[in-house]
Amino acid sequence: MSDPIQAPASSTVIAPRVGGSLLGQYLALCKPRVLHLIVFCAFIGMVLAVPGVPTLNDALRMLFASAGIWLVAAAAAAFNCLVEKSIDAKMRRTAWRPTARGELSDVQALLFSGVLCGLGSWLLYVLINPLTMWLTFATFIGYAVVYTVILKPLTPQNIVIGGASGAMPPVLGWAAMTGEVTAEALILFLIIFLWTPPHFWALALYRTEDYRQSGLPMLPVTHGSEFTRFQILLYTFLLLAACLMPYALGMSSWLYLVVALGLSVGFITYAVRLMREYSDALARKTFRFSLIHLSALFAALLLDHYLG
Numbered sequence: 001m002s003d004p005i006q007a008p009a010s011s012t013v014i015a016p017r018v019g020g021s022l023l024g025q026y027l028a029l030c031k032p033r034v035l036h037l038i039v040f041c042a043f044i045g046m047v048l049a050v051p052g053v054p055t056l057n058d059a060l061r062m063l064f065a066s067a068g069i070w071l072v073a074a075a076a077a078a079f080n081c082l083v084e085k086s087i088d089a090k091m092r093r094t095a096w097r098p099t100a101r102g103e104l105s106d107v108q109a110l111l112f113s114g115v116l117c118g119l120g121s122w123l124l125y126v127l128i129n130p131l132t133m134w135l136t137f138a139t140f141i142g143y144a145v146v147y148t149v150i151l152k153p154l155t156p157q158n159i160v161i162g163g164a165s166g167a168m169p170p171v172l173g174w175a176a177m178t179g180e181v182t183a184e185a186l187i188l189f190l191i192i193f194l195w196t197p198p199h200f201w202a203l204a205l206y207r208t209e210d211y212r213q214s215g216l217p218m219l220p221v222t223h224g225s226e227f228t229r230f231q232i233l234l235y236t237f238l239l240l241a242a243c244l245m246p247y248a249l250g251m252s253s254w255l256y257l258v259v260a261l262g263l264s265v266g267f268i269t270y271a272v273r274l275m276r277e278y279s280d281a282l283a284r285k286t287f288r289f290s291l292i293h294l295s296a297l298f299a300a301l302l303l304d305h306y307l308g
Contacts, residue, residue, distance in 0.1 A: 025098040026112055029081045030074035037295065038169050042069050044298040045173025045188055048251070048305055058177070064127045065176035069169065071120025072136045078113040079144040082106060084152075091210040124176075132176045139168045153215075156222040163196035170298075187245045192294065194239040198232040198271065199290035205229070206280040206287075225278060232286075233271040240264040243297060252304045259300035263293045 046062045047054070054062065081088065081099045088094035089101075098104040104112075117140060124133035147162030155161070170188035175181055204211060204218045205228060211218040220228045243264050247257040270286040 025103050026078075028096075028098055029078040029104070029109060029112065030116075031077040031081075034077065035070055035073055037291075038073050038166075039066050039070050040295070041188075041192065041298055042066060042169035042173035042176075044302055045170030045185060046177050047173075047302055048170075048184065048188075049174045049177040053306070061128065061177065064123060065132065065173065068120045068124035068128060068132075069136055069172055069176075071116045071123065072140050073120075073169075075113045075115075075117035075120065076140045076143045078109055078116065079140075080148050082109040082113065083144070083148050087214045087216065090214045091207070093207060093210060128176045129179050131179055131181075132172055135168065135175055135181075136172050139165045139172070142168075153217070156217045156219045158217070159200045159219075160197050163193055163200075166196055167192035183249070184246075184251055187242070187249065187251065190245070191239070191242045191297070194235060194242050195290065195294055198235040198239065198267070199287065199294070201228050201232050202274075202283050202287040202290060205274075205278075205283040229271070229274045229278060233268070233275055236264070236268045236271040240268065246301065252301060255307060256300045256304035260297060263297055267293050 043062065043066055046065060050058050081097050084094075085097070085099040085106075088097050088099065094100060099106075099109050117137075121133050121137055124136055142165035143162070147158065147165055151158040151162045167189045170192070171181055171185045174185035174188070201219055204220050205225060208218075208220040208225070212221045219231065243260040244257070246252040247254075247260070266289065267286075270282075270289055274282060274286060
């Protein structure tokens with residue numbers, strides 16, 4: 001549920017311009033493209049937690065759980081836009097946001113975030129279960145307060161520590177269907193947790209000047225490009241090991257294994273190329289591949305659940 005899960009950006013146009021309508025401005029605060037990936041990962045956790053084909057009751061539970069998680073995640077995104085409005089205004093990638101442009105006031109953004117968080121929490125507590133609500137709310141606090149307010153401006157390891165909140169969606173989905181957090185859910189958590197640093201640092205490499213101007217201590221700013229690229233390479237190998245765990249522990253079959261190996265080797269290949277022949281264009285391709293990696297990996301888990 002954290003900002004580390006980023007949407008692609010081109011070299012010249014960082015994001016679509018927000019429409020003039022008030023609704024469009026509020027929607028932009030939610031970071032909808034990021035939310036799609038968050039809810040997708042949560043949905044995979046829900047599906048994997050249910051043996052066989054979901055019943056109608058299971059499907060309705062998934063629908064309400066997805067809606068609740070979407071609302072709280074959107075609230076966290078809006079709160080992040082509010083807290084970081086002055087930083088966002090300095091960065092080409094984020095200067096378009098309504099809070100950074102002054103199109104929405106602090107009160108409007110705060111009330112919007114509060115309403116979404118309250119509504120989503122109520123939905124999860126009443127229609128799903130208290131555990132899911134409290135885990136989702138804790139994720140909101142982890143991202144909106146621990147990561148955004150405390151860690152991000154203080155340490156270059158912000159994305160590693162704060163990435164825990166971004167890795168929570170499949171755990172939330174699993175808890176929504178089972179009322180508990182099991183080892184299988186934690187494996188899904190570990191995959192996203194280890195995926196987040198190389199995903200975000202690839203972005204930070206070709207946006208280094210943006211981060212330097214913003215004053216945020218991102219790793220390429222504090223430790224340089226070469227050190228960051230080595231960290232990316234290291235994490236892609238750790239990620240490979242984590243991606244094999246669903247197969248090793250019997251959560252999936254050969255179908256997932258083949259896809260996981262192909263995607264992980266592809267990510268490692270990009271990381272090796274970054275070490276040997278860095279360019280902003282290659283870093284951008286690595287970032288985009290990381291999005292394909294996570295989406296395809298979880299899609300493979302879904303297909304394997306029914307076909308494997």
